[in-house]
Amino acid sequence: xxxxxxTGKFYPLGRSQCLPVTVLMTASDGLRIIDLSNQLLAETDVxxxxxxxxLASVPRxxxxxxxxxxxxxxxxxxxxxxxxxxxxNKVSKLESSKSTxxxxxxxxxxxxxxxxxxxIPSSAILFADYVPESIVNIASKHTLSAxxxxxxxxxxxxxxxxxxxxxxxxxxxxxIDVPTQFDIQFRQSDTMGANAFALPNGTIVITDELVxxxxxxxxxxxxxxxxxxxxxxxxxxxxxxxEALATSIAxxxxxxxxxxxxxxxxxxxxxxxxxxxxxxxxxxxxxxxLSKLVGLGMDRESFAEAMQKLAVxxxxxxxxxxxxxxxxxxxxxxxxxxxxxxx
Amino acid sequence: MxxxxxxxxxxxxxxxxQQNIGSETPPQEIADLQAVISAHPNNPxxxxxxxxxxxxxxxxxxxEFFSIWIVNLLLTIVTLGIYSAWATVRNxxxxxxxxxxDGHRLAYLADPIQILKGRIIGxxxxxxxFLAASFxxxxxxxxxxxxxxxxxxxxxxxxxxxxxxxxxxxVRFNFNGKYGRAFVVFILLPIMSIFTLYLALxxxxxxxxxxxxxxxxxxxxxxxxxxxxxEYFIAGLGAAFIGIALFVLASFGLGLSFSDLVxxxxxxxxxxxxxxxxxxxxxxxxxxxxxxxxxxxxxxFNNSVIEDVSEFTSQLSVSQLIWLRSSxxxxxxxxxxxxxxxxxxxxxxxxxxxTQVTVLAGADNVLTKDSQSSSAIGEEVANAFDIDxxxx
Numbered sequence: 001x002x003x004x005x006x007t008g009k010f011y012p013l014g015r016s017q018c019l020p021v022t023v024l025m026t027a028s029d030g031l032r033i034i035d036l037s038n039q040l041l042a043e044t045d046v047x048x049x050x051x052x053x054x055l056a057s058v059p060r061x062x063x064x065x066x067x068x069x070x071x072x073x074x075x076x077x078x079x080x081x082x083x084x085x086x087x088x089n090k091v092s093k094l095e096s097s098k099s100t101x102x103x104x105x106x107x108x109x110x111x112x113x114x115x116x117x118x119x120i121p122s123s124a125i126l127f128a129d130y131v132p133e134s135i136v137n138i139a140s141k142h143t144l145s146a147x148x149x150x151x152x153x154x155x156x157x158x159x160x161x162x163x164x165x166x167x168x169x170x171x172x173x174x175x176i177d178v179p180t181q182f183d184i185q186f187r188q189s190d191t192m193g194a195n196a197f198a199l200p201n202g203t204i205v206i207t208d209e210l211v212x213x214x215x216x217x218x219x220x221x222x223x224x225x226x227x228x229x230x231x232x233x234x235x236x237x238x239x240x241x242x243e244a245l246a247t248s249i250a251x252x253x254x255x256x257x258x259x260x261x262x263x264x265x266x267x268x269x270x271x272x273x274x275x276x277x278x279x280x281x282x283x284x285x286x287x288x289x290l291s292k293l294v295g296l297g298m299d300r301e302s303f304a305e306a307m308q309k310l311a312v313x314x315x316x317x318x319x320x321x322x323x324x325x326x327x328x329x330x331x332x333x334x335x336x337x338x339x340x341x342x343x
Numbered sequence: 344m345x346x347x348x349x350x351x352x353x354x355x356x357x358x359x360x361q362q363n364i365g366s367e368t369p370p371q372e373i374a375d376l377q378a379v380i381s382a383h384p385n386n387p388x389x390x391x392x393x394x395x396x397x398x399x400x401x402x403x404x405x406x407e408f409f410s411i412w413i414v415n416l417l418l419t420i421v422t423l424g425i426y427s428a429w430a431t432v433r434n435x436x437x438x439x440x441x442x443x444x445d446g447h448r449l450a451y452l453a454d455p456i457q458i459l460k461g462r463i464i465g466x467x468x469x470x471x472x473f474l475a476a477s478f479x480x481x482x483x484x485x486x487x488x489x490x491x492x493x494x495x496x497x498x499x500x501x502x503x504x505x506x507x508x509x510x511x512x513x514v515r516f517n518f519n520g521k522y523g524r525a526f527v528v529f530i531l532l533p534i535m536s537i538f539t540l541y542l543a544l545x546x547x548x549x550x551x552x553x554x555x556x557x558x559x560x561x562x563x564x565x566x567x568x569x570x571x572x573x574e575y576f577i578a579g580l581g582a583a584f585i586g587i588a589l590f591v592l593a594s595f596g597l598g599l600s601f602s603d604l605v606x607x608x609x610x611x612x613x614x615x616x617x618x619x620x621x622x623x624x625x626x627x628x629x630x631x632x633x634x635x636x637x638x639x640x641x642x643x644f645n646n647s648v649i650e651d652v653s654e655f656t657s658q659l660s661v662s663q664l665i666w667l668r669s670s671x672x673x674x675x676x677x678x679x680x681x682x683x684x685x686x687x688x689x690x691x692x693x694x695x696x697x698t699q700v701t702v703l704a705g706a707d708n709v710l711t712k713d714s715q716s717s718s719a720i721g722e723e724v725a726n727a728f729d730i731d732x733x734x735x
Contacts, residue, residue, distance in 0.1 A: 009447070011513035016562060016652075016709035018447060018512055052450075055433060056407040058440040061450060069513040071448075091433070094414045101410045104417040105681070111420045139478035146480040241477045248473070249466055252727065253424045254416065 004081055008033075008072035010041060023072055025081045031062070033070055042067045046085040054079060054092040112254070116273050120246045121239075121280070128238035133201075136238070140199035147205075148187075155186035155208055162186060165211075165221070172222055173229075176292050180232055184225070186211070194313050198228040200237035214309050219302040223289055227303075230288030236281045243277050278326040286333055304337035354380075393704035395445075396656070401688075401695035403441035409684040411437055428459035438691055439509065445702050452515070453508040453719065461723030469727040490728070495525035497728070500721020506559060507717045514711050520558035528554045545579030546572055552643060561649050562709035568647045578638040586631040593623045625672065633664040644698065651705025659697040667693050 004025040009018050010033050021041060024032040031049060033042040048065040060078055062070045072078055082088065094100045155162070166184060173182055180202040187205050189195070194210040204225065214220040231237070251273075290300050311330035352360070357380050364373060415430035432455045439451035472490075476483035499520045506516040532547040549570050559566040637659045644657030671686045 013513070014711050015707075016512040016514045017707045052436070053433075055436055055440065056404075056411060058437070059448065061440075091414065091418070091429070095410045101413055104413040108413060108417050108420065109679075111417070115420060135478055142479035142481055241474065244477075245470055245473045249469065249727075250424065253427045253462075254419060 003027075004077055006072050006075070006078060008070050010035075011069045011071070012041070013066065013068040021070065023070055025078070027084075030085075031064065031070075033064075042070075049086060051082050051086045051088070053089060054082070056092070056095070115250065116247065120243055120250070121277060123246065124239040124243040124277075125235075127242040128235040131235075131238045136200045139237075140201035140203055143199055144203060144205070151191040152187040152189050152205070154188065156188055157186050157208055157211060161211075165215075168218060169222070169225060172225070172296065175296060176226075176229070178229065178233055180229075182229065182232070194310060196224050196228050198231045198237075200232065200235065202232050204228045204232075213313070214306055217302070217305075219298050220306040220309070222296075222298065223293060223303040223306045226289035226292045227285045229292075230285035231281070233288065234281070234284055236285065240274075240278065240281060244274055247273050247277075275326050279328045282327050282333075283336075286328075286336060290337055300337050304334045307334045307337065394701060396699055396701045397445045399695040399698040399700060400443040401441060401692045402443060403437060403688050403691060405685045405688045408437055408688055412684045425459070428462055429455040431455075431458060438687070442691070442695060444511070444700050445706075447512050450510040450513075451508055452510055453504075457719045458723065461719030461721075462727075464720050465723035465725075465727030468724055472728075491530060492526075495529045496522055497721050497725040498529060499525050500717070501725040502555065502558075503717050504719055504722040511561070512706075512709070514562040514709050517560045517712070518555075518558050519560060520554055524554055545575035548579065548639075549575040552639070556643060556647055560712070561652060563712045564649050564652050564705075564709050566647055566649050568643065570642065570646055574638065574642045578635045578642075581638075582631040582635040585634055586627055589627045589630060590623075593627065626669070629668050629672070630665055633668055634661050637661045637664045651703050652709055653703055653706060654701040656699040656701070657697055658699075659694070663693060663697070 006023050006025070008021055008023045010021040010023075011018050019035055019041065021036075022034045024034065026032070029043075030045040030047075031043070032040065035041050042064055044064045044067065050063045050065070052061040052063075054060070054074065057074055059071050060074050060082060062072070062082070064070065169182075169184055182202045182204060184204045184206065186208060188208045192207055192209075194207060194213040196204065196206045196210055198204045206221075206225070210224070211221070214224070286303070290303055293300055293303060307330055311334070314330065357376065361376055361380065364376075411433055415426070415433055418426040419430050432451070432453055435451045435453070439449040442449045472486050475486060499518070499522060502518040502520060506518040509516045528547070528550045532550055533544075536543045536547050549572050553568060553570055556566055556568045556570075638661070640659055641657045644655040648654045667690060671690065674682045675686060
């Protein structure tokens with residue numbers, strides 16, 4: 001191989017000085033750096049150099065161990081010499097190939113979609129199974145006490161009413177045969193209104209407002225209870241937590257280099273992704289409730305009716321707000337309950 | 344009389360001495376003093392000779408960077424994020440190595456493995472925080488308190504890493520800010536400004552910037568700033584005033600649409616009103632934050648100097664910055680993120696074109712300073728928790 005002679009800039013180690021130089025690159029001797037008055041400034045073997053990876057047309061930065069840095073233009077001949085004399089990875093080859101870039105531009109959206117739509121949710125199911133019961137218990141207790149100290153107050157239902165509901169539900173839970181020990185509690189809450197929620201350890205909270213709204217029809221309240229049981233049985237809390245964690249880490253690293261306003265955008269997409277997942281969990285719980293209702297010999301219509309009554313208490317829905325909501329639209333849930341073929 | 348050695352005095356002290364020369368001063372001493380003054384490197388007469396003002400050139404190209412960005416993004420996704428450390432280095436290197444000042448390019452020197460290690464620790468800490476916070480509100484409270492105390496430390500480590508990884512003419516930058524002072528400017532002063540109803544916030548912002556920039560060094564030379572509190576008040580209060588005025592104007596102009604936000608209106612109007620509200624909100628925030636950012640950037644650059652090495656000039660206009668940011672936002676949304684490389688390149692180009700550097704006589708004589716290597720852990724933990732301090 002012939003000796004390659006190029007001009008470059010030499011920065012001797014230890015100071016900000018820069019000298020215009022001629023760089024001689026040979027296959028055998030390595031690198032010789034000569035200044036404009038033909039003085040040899042540095043000479044080194046190829047084993048003593050370290051070259052920054054090739055990156056587009058950026059000048060090549062060659063560090064000479066203990067002597068300094070020499071920078072030369074990235075010409076094909078220089079690149080060939082560097083590639084044959086030092087470890088270089090292959091990424092710049094991919095970046096400079098038009099067809100690879102085009103392929104990446106197609107694959108990135110496809111992979112991102114698959115990642116958020118399939119990979120994260122399925123790993124969330126896996127994760128949910130490995131959360132120890134003791135942690136689930138502590139988590140549930142802490143969450144309930146935090147809610148009790150903020151938006152929940154004691155129930156105003158009398159003991160007699162409470163007992164009659166409890167007896168009825170005990171009977172239903174024994175019939176549907178689930179391993180979890182359920183603990184159903186009543187609370188009053190202006191903030192939540194007519195609502196029910198389940199904690200992962202099997203504690204289910206039903207608001208007085210919900211009892212007032214649909215309590216006179218036991219089948220409706222049972223339908224709602226079964227929906228909450230569905231959340232617990234499918235470990236939805238743990239799945240949601242792990243999904244939210246994985247999503248926010250992924251968004252942070254896949255879109256790490258986005259600045260300012262775009263970060264706001266990533267925040268929105270994070271919410272949209274999480275709401276998608278949350279809605280999927282709601283559907284699962286709905287369908288769980290519907291199949292159990294049928295198993296108990298009750299009518300799926302009770303679920304639809306319960307949703308109809310709840311819908312009246314909620315503000316009207318629109319297409320945009322749907323993207324920003326954690327629950328499916330009431331109308332679609334009612335349609336789903338009424339559609340008997342969908343099982 | 345003692346035989347004075349004037350070499351130990353600063354240029355200003357020498358000038359003072361010359362002013363105070365009395366009739367009893369021996370002529371020989373006056374002559375010596377004159378000679379030292381005229382040869383002193385800080386003498387303006389000597390400086391103009393060796394002083395040149397040069398533009399900051401950004402040489403990156405959109406198509407080149409698009410290729411780098413998309414390939415590295417794909418590699419990051421298929422490696423489930425592990426490759427992101429290498430991607431970060433390549434992306435940063437592209438911007439540093441394409442920034443040229445006075446014929447020399449900046450260099451980004453971080454090692455991907457170093458970043459990967461920091462990133463793994465950052466992700467683990469963030470995951471434990473996230474899980475603890477999800478499982479127990481009490482644990483979340485305790486961690487928040489710990490984070491308040493860790494925050495200044497993370498900022499210092501992060502700035503230190505960013506600066507240590509930046510080099511110019513083969514000399515690294517560094518950041519020497521200490522925890523105590525960081526705690527005061529990032530935690531204590533902002534909390535105290537609440538009691539002034541945030542009126543003292545511009546002054547706090549000045550203290551923050553002073554802490555950041557006055558602690559930067561380039562080799563053995565120190566960067567020093569002379570920031571004016573008044574300019575921070577003009578920028579801060581101006582931004583607040585613009586923001587409020589625009590919101591008032593917008594709510595008059597769009598009054599009808601906003602009223603649709605009231606529940607009970609029909610669904611379609613609700614959507615429209617909501618969308619209009621978001622657009623207005625983004626536009627107003629964008630305009631007043633650009634006003635602040637442009638003014639303060641100019642102020643910091645125009646009042647910073649690396650002794651004997653360089654002075655800086657920034658002439659970024661508010662309207663340029665508003666146009667840049669608003670068009671970037673629209674294009675990013677419309678292209679579903681694919682225009683990211685274009686946005687980053689044109690932003691770098693604008694910032695570079697608004698900046699000039701005056702190279703001083705000592706630019707060739709900066710010595711590198713040995714300091715223990717800095718790890719990426721602080722930087723990455725800060726990133727994982729979304730703590731970020733931008734440097735102009």
